[in-house]
Amino acid sequence: MRWGLGLTRAAYAIGRQELGSVLTSPMPYVWLSAALALAVFVLDSHLDTIDGLGLGVYADPLIYPIALAGLILGLYLALSASTTITREREAGTLEVLFWTPTSDADLVLGKVLANVVVAAVLAAAVTALLILGALVTGVASRGDLPLAALALLGFLAAMAALGLLLSALAKRVRAAVVILTGIVVLFLSLRVAATVLAALPPEQLSGPMLLLRDGLLVVSAAAGVASPVQHFVWALEALQAQDLSAYLKAGGASIFGLGVSVGLSVLALKLRGVRP
């Protein structure tokens, strides 16, 4: 039986079960606490700087706290989602589940739905704390804070979907975590190397270094197109530049990435099977 959004009763049941499992686990609360503490710390250090001089000039004092809290929560959701299917595969419950009238799509959609709800709760918590922080300290909370919160939600959901894809692909929990860590390190290294080399004037680079720089810039740009982190950064930069069309493009890229991850997860689950 199909419910709204093309979801079956099985998908809803899986989603509800997954959501209950996440919300009754202590880990999301620990990560949320760390993310909130970091956001408050960044805001606190802005005010410390203002206090030191008696004056300060800031365009978007709430953007960095949102970005840093988002990165922590995104990492948590990707890690958590990357173990969700593999854990069931290892325990053998996945095989049992597929004896019932549940399809691959039901399983993936149910888990994505649960993770989107968790992402919404986390994004709402960060936004609420920052709004409260703005009220308490007097820091300007701009009208585009809800847009930043939406960008955060899109990023967290996309990270969860990426984790789910790895979970569908990997045989074991450890493999999924290692692959996720590898991807994060690779993206970060590419980004740092490309940023450093792009900042150097061309005259300072010799022939092979110039080639390496151009190659890295192309690879980094290509990786950026597929990276949820890059979409999140684009969205926040677009908000700072007050460029609504760039914001919508970044949001669209985030949602597209989410859709691709979900589609690939269903496919990977079909191909990989239910046994480790």
Next chain:
Amino acid sequence: MKRLLVPLAIALPLLASAVAAQPQSTTQLVYGLNAFDGEGYSAVFSPSDPPNLYLLADNPSVLQVKRTEVYYWPATEQYVPDWGARNEDVEGRLQIRQGSNILHTLQRQPFVLVFPQGSYGPRQLVTGEAAIAAYDERLRLQSEYERALDQFRREHDKWLERARRQGPASEPKPQEPEKPTRVVSKPMQGFVVNLPAGRYSLALVASEGSEIAGSRRELTVLTARRRGIGYRVIPPARWTSPLESYTQRSVIYATGSDSVFVQPMVVQEFNELLYARLKNPQDKTASAARWTWVGGQMEFGRPMQLGGAAGAGRVVASSQYLVEQVEGQRLGYRIVRHTRETLQPHERGFRAYEVPVPASGRIRIALLCGDEVCPASEREIRRVRSHFGILYGLAAVPLVVALGLVVRRRTRSRISTVA
């Protein structure tokens, strides 16, 4: 022999390092620029390599073509001129092309740099006949000042003499004449270039029309991506360390003082690499991927409107402020409104708009262009408070929930084990 060997062993490396520190120089045809940089005029040196020049669009800049000795200075990794060894003007006309079209063929004309606030202040460029007139006027003012100073010294000596004979306060002390602050450089000859944004090439051509070897350069004329009104914000606690607010998004936050001093200025945003090369064509640190804001001419003539609940639509004008040392031997200063419109050479201070900072909430400021608010001139000033205890407390709430969940799990597992 052995006695000679030791000093020789010490002296030889020193001699070698002395030889290494003497750089090789080559004779080059170079360009010297007085380039408008958005704030004033910068002196720029451009050797033959890299063969690129940069100017700001729609503002006059002056180019001089010289032959000089150029050497590489490793400490700064740049080529520098040795004007003492050679400083020759290269004759010819300056031809500016865009593609294959010749846009302008310029003749040299006289120019001077005027420093209205003294040698260390901003510079203005004056060209043509006006340059000669400005220099003559400066000479006239200088000789008038010297005459007045001579007279003052004579009168002062007489006054001292009378005071010695008749006692102090017998008659008022003569007033020393004010030294003219305006400085004008000696007139020089150069090509005045004023072009719209774009890419050009230029070269010096001799009278018979042939291009002078080594004079060709690629010229990039750059323009700002964005313009607006920026503010230099002076903290009363550290008046020598102003902050800048370039865009309307940037909010000015204050904590301690009851007022802040703001100085409006015209601001422009340029590509960082092009702007750095405008100031120094040999710059190797800037990036084409970044943008930089540049503050320009101050805007003290316009009224400032204070808005929001704390401002109530009041309009304020700029004033001169004086920074006074506190009396006694203690360190410290206070900022007071000056009774005069200009500072004396011995006085320290600044011109600014004083804006009250409300005890809570915010105040808006904007410059007025006639009856309207000047575009991109609005800013918000807010007082901030440091109340982070409650925020850190709230950040810890999820941790408490996590602890509660762990305790609940343990309790349940214990009950099930007992059962």
